[in-house]
Amino acid sequence: MRTEKLVVIGQGYVGLPLAMRAVETGMDVVGLDVDADRVKRLAAGESFVEDIPDERLGRALAGGRYRPSTDYADARDFDVCVITVPTPLRDGAPDLSYVEHAGRSIGPYVRPGCTVVLESTTYPGTTEELLRPLLESASGLRSPGDFHLGYSPERIDPGNPTWRLENTPKVVSGVDEQALHRVDDFYRRLVQRTVPVDSTRVAELTKLIENTFRQVNIALINELAVVSHHLGIDVWQAIDAADSKPFGFMSFRPGPGVGGHCLPIDPCYLSWQVKRTLGRRFRFIELADDVNHQMPEHVAHRVMTGLNRLGRPINGARLLLLGLAYKRNTGDMRDSPAVDVVRHLRALGAEVRAVEPYAQPEQLPAGVVVVDLTEREVTEADAVVVVTDHDCFDYDLVTRHARYVFDSRDRCRGPVVERL
Ligand SMILES: NC(=O)c1ccc[n+]([C@@H]2O[C@H](COP(=O)([O-])OP(=O)(O)OC[C@H]3O[C@@H](n4cnc5c(N)ncnc54)[C@H](O)[C@@H]3O)[C@@H](O)[C@H]2O)c1
Incomplete structure (x- = not known):
């Protein structure tokens, strides 16, 4: 029997782990990407996704089962195609151009009996209203009827060693019963548990519920942190105490804002669609977005007042920022709130130096001097600001030698430390 052929469109944070997993379960995989440089590096065994070590990629290449490519013609005769391309916002509206x-590029290779699944995060209706017509007109085929179409949201959590693709339940859907069956069959080979739902719209909404839930709860706790500071109450201790309740409470932690490819963006897909379709505002999402966006300025303001108490103006002060990626232990700079923290601090006249061991230097905000975390850097700084608390930082060194630490992540303790 012929080995099943999978095409994964987009070899990014979502597509590459999916491709690797499929190779390991015995499929032939073509990883398509329009980024020629990325494809070249992948073909040379160089992974840029932290969760996929070069050795794992190397094994997939050496086994002859994984082929990265920029050429859609390599998708010919595929059995399953999964689309994992970006879905950013452009001027506050969904950008579905990718x-x-x-859809247009893979359409000509769609043939009777094949399955196409969209994984990109998007508003309910995208699979059936936007992707389906593109595939149908390019292929001359129909779904349901000729080919199978479905949606399955991605839940990948970069840098999470516990919850990986294979042990995180995967929600699956199809445009009809048969498509659901095919999509479910495919994912059951990759993950331990699938969660079938009745329609692609339900699956699309599931992802948006998950991310909106996080965005709103983080905003709630961020606003609580701001008001608790003004009330003179230790919000971190209060959250920990609340977390001792064994039911009905879920702990979220304050921080300098939200970032990454999901939280600042996905809920806006929902609010945009609600506005477009129902003509009404999704107030929770708008409010949460607003609160979270104010956090970088709040951090900058707190650093300024902290320095002021020490008799040091922020104008001309030397600051050492720890961590600029949006997420702990990753180098992912996409929509990182650290960029706004830096902008506000520099606008106040501060000299900003930063330690960011994971991100590529060219992705860091302009005007930041990148340094290593050394005793000298810490001693010579007027303030150390913990923005993203990578585990590799020596917090002990920081608290022993810093004059003043502003910690937005609750990682440091001691007399010179002020927490968000
Ligand atoms: N990164 C995450 O943690 C995460 C988690 C859940 C869901 N998602 C969603 O998954 C989708 C993909 O996200 P990602 O983080 O993998 O993005 P990414 O930017 O890391 O990767 C996307 C890749 O797609 C490529 N691409 C763009 N247009 C293409 C095209 N027409 N043909 C072929 N390749 C194309 C890009 O060059 C890029 O390499 C998004 O909708 C995102 O919201 C991401």
């Missing part, structure tokens, strides 16, 4: 491009 999904459209992928």
Whole structure:
């Protein structure tokens, strides 16, 4: 029997782990990407996704089961195609041009009996209203009827060693019963548990519920942190105490804002669609977005007042920022709130130096001097600001030698430390 052929469109944080997993379960995988440089590096065994070590990629390449490519013609005769291209916002509205491009490009290779699944995060209706017509007109085929179409949201959590692709339940859907069956069959080979739902719209909404839930709860706790500071109450201790309740409470932690590819963006897909379809505002999402966006300025303001108490103006002060990626232990700078923290601090006249061991230097905000975390850097700084608390930082060194530490992540303790 012929080995099943999978095409994964987009070889990013979502597509590459999926491709690797499929190779390991015995499929032939073509990883398509429009980024020629990325494809070249992948073909040379160089992974840029922290969760996929070069050795794992190397094994997939050496086994002849994984082929990265920029050429859609390599998708010919595929059995399953999964689309994992970006879905960013442009001027506050969903930008589905990448999904459209992928749909138009793969359309000519859609044949009777094949399955196409969209994984990119998007508003309910995208699979059936936007992707389906593109595939149908490019292929001359129909779904349901000729080919199977479905949606399955991605839950990948970069840098999480516990919850990986294979042990995180995967929600699956199809445009009809048969498509659901095919999509479910495919994912059951990759993950331990699938969660079938009745329609692609339900699956699309599931992802948006998950991210909106996080965005709103983080905003709630961020606003609580701001008001608790003014009330003179230790919010961190209060959250920990509340977390001792064994039911009905889930702990979220304050921070300098939200970042990454999901939280600042995905809920806006939902509020945009609600506005477009129902003509009404999704107030929780708008409010949460607003609160979270104010956090970088709040951090800068707190650093300024902290320095002021020490008799040091922020104008001309030397600051050492720890961690600029949006997320702990990753180098992912996408939509990182650290960029705004830096902007506000520099606008106040501060000299900003930063330690960011994971991100590529060219992705760091302009005007930041990148340094290593050394005793000298800490002693010579007027303030150390913990923005993203990577585990590799020596917090002990920081608290022993810093004059003043502003900690937005609750990692440091001691007389010179002030927490968000
Ligand atoms: N990164 C995450 O943690 C995460 C988690 C859940 C869901 N998602 C969602 O998954 C989708 C993909 O996210 P990602 O983080 O993998 O993005 P990414 O930017 O890391 O990767 C996307 C890749 O797609 C490529 N691409 C763009 N247009 C293409 C096209 N027409 N044909 C072929 N390749 C194309 C890009 O060059 C890029 O390499 C998004 O909708 C995102 O919201 C991401």
